[in-house]
Amino acid sequence: MSRRLLAAALALLAITGCAATSNAHTRPPSARTAHATASTPAGPTARPNFVFLLTDDLDSAETSVMPNLKSLITDQGTTLSDYNVSVSWCCPSRSTTLRGQYAHNTTVWSNTAPNGGFGRFYGKGLEDSTIATWLKGAGYRTGLFGKYLNGYPEQAPVGKKYIPPGWTTWDVPASGSPYRQFNYTLNDNGKLESHGHKASDYLTDVLNLKARKFISAPSPKPFFAYLGVYNPHAPATPAPRHAKLFKGVKAPRTPSYNEKDLTGKPTEVRRLPPVSKAEAKTWDSLYRNRLRSLQSVDDMIGDLVNTLKQSGRLDNTYFVFTSDNGFHIGQHRMPPGKNTAYVEDTRVPFVVRGPGVPAGRTVDKLAGNVDVAPTIADLAGVKSPGFVDGRSLAPLMRPGTPKTWRQVFLLEHGHGPGTQPPLKPPKNGVLEPPELLSPSTRESFYLAPYEGLDTGRYFYVEYSTKERELYDLATDPNEMHNLAADRSPPIQALIAKFSARVRALRKCAGKTCVAAEDAP
Template identity: 45%
Template structure:
């Protein structure tokens, strides 16, 4: 718990839940009173304090030739999604969105692990609404955090000299395709995340259609800091997209790889069957031992742990998925953005051959070869 990864000047690691948390503060465990502190408020205070402290140093780090990097990962909106006390009574009338994929009516063309899910019951939907509200409530502390950080940067005089990236490491499904709460699929709900960038020269209010990935962040930060990433890095710098003349979309990434690995007792399962299975998501109590098991993703032996239970190719037009069971999914994302109609069994042979070839290339590549495979026709 007291480990501090190499390379960081200051380190504050969460050990605990939203309330009653313990922080690893540069190798020392510090407890915070749950009656007074919310984890994300503590992190916000640490971040703002760092900016204020170092801006007031002699000389301030802003005046040196070494750009600074702050990585701030919040607890929200992870389960049990406990909001800060000041936000507990907000958003009471908010409901979970019901897109066409929510509680999907006909899943007969889906893989078996999806077909195994019965339609969601009214009680299950009510629990999902509750979890959705709690997740939004917990994110209000993150909204406050962003405001605090911008205030600290503004007061230091460095807001307009700082790039700010706001993103997430994964998406989340909640009721789509009859699935419960999770993030282990190749469906759009799980693989799409927000990415908002503010900084010097970044046009205000622009929205780009380019495919960008989380593995682009490291080479981007290196590029903006004026250094080169290691040769083994797969991603690409986003810097060419951050000015008035971004790289044309046709000259950018055209496809990417999606994988989910099998872990012991940690893969998707059909949705919540009863209160005992959903209530822990709202309270933080231990989950039932088998709550995530499915026939598709379960690692039946130690040899399977860490191996992909699905591999998928995402392009501008298609999502192509191959499961370890031999099942497949193929969706036309232009005509079917909610992924309701699996085309695999009636797709042209030439299309399947091309998608298979592109998927194999991305699964076997590394570094520059991956960037080439993502862009090649």
């Protein structure tokens, strides 16, 4: 056999090998968890494909440095401008995305066990019914490339080789430093694959290649490709080819950056000192690296769209781009991070292109990560289980607007001291770096647990400390003037209305969530 024929044969084996996964390291489904059911599709080629690209800690404004995202997804699809994450923290948000449930129903409140992380998700049997199991049960190829849940694979029965139910292809970091993009080990379909510090080991590029092999594999089955990139999470390591971009760029000095007057803010925010010059310098450096690290994600978007086009699958593929939570740098004097109900952390990008999706359109209806799983299921012709709290966003992805839609979106957060991720890797887990990369007076900053609402115009939050915040985004988009202390009858009536809605939503489940959200 010639070298050229041998290379071609090996390439074909690599591609087809990605499409098949051994079940030797998976856990059988639990009988105690509800599952989705598939409706009868028109045929194997009629069902759409899905590429779901989930970034890590992306602020909406940072998408401005991603030209491929704009030209290939945004300009060709629909943007949901009022898209929220219910919990602005990694693992709770990702759990909601996989299940279509609010955190008060997943009970995943943080990144680490016992009240969060992979250990909580696994221990509660939540893996047995996710968007992956629903689609696999309907005949889809399902692949996850990149970040799964914080703490994976700690507490898994077979350690680093564990593959959750529902995934036919699995390329997920199981140890090392994937947040730093180098020196990590992948669980590649049950086989451990070590990567070092060469340019070719850069994680986002490795995931890019593996995902493209998956979506271009010669299979009659439709596919669901879930790409969980670590960019631009701290330390936001860029690919070597992008390391010198954005010199001199500083974190945006929005009106709320290093806010002078913190009157009306929660106690923990009011305690924050002004941002020092040294802190601002460190945060600006982090911001530049965040922008640099996003360039490999933008390259990924271009490569994926090109692969879809070359394989003849682009016109029948929904491509979704979003983030697990937003990010703030210096707003209200807060250190770089998330975990708040402020708009920088809860409203994230959501753009979709695909069959029948209007191009270049923006829709301002309330939506969120609780809707991702039921939306994909709906578009795939799969009925979501009854436990799902969210709804299909398909009506927002078609011309026109629905006659009725949700009036509020629930925001919730249950974390407190001692729930930040460990700085040392667990025995079978992944090292998670801190948000702050240098000493700071703000390292212990956190807000009290809260529940709140986004109504599109207003942000309303109730803290466990009995403090409240109310902002009118129409007149105060930077959330600098808390209206909660306003004793005027109109404002107090709003607060009473919103507080009642929070009470209705805090324990909602399934259809009762939809009813509580839609009430006038």
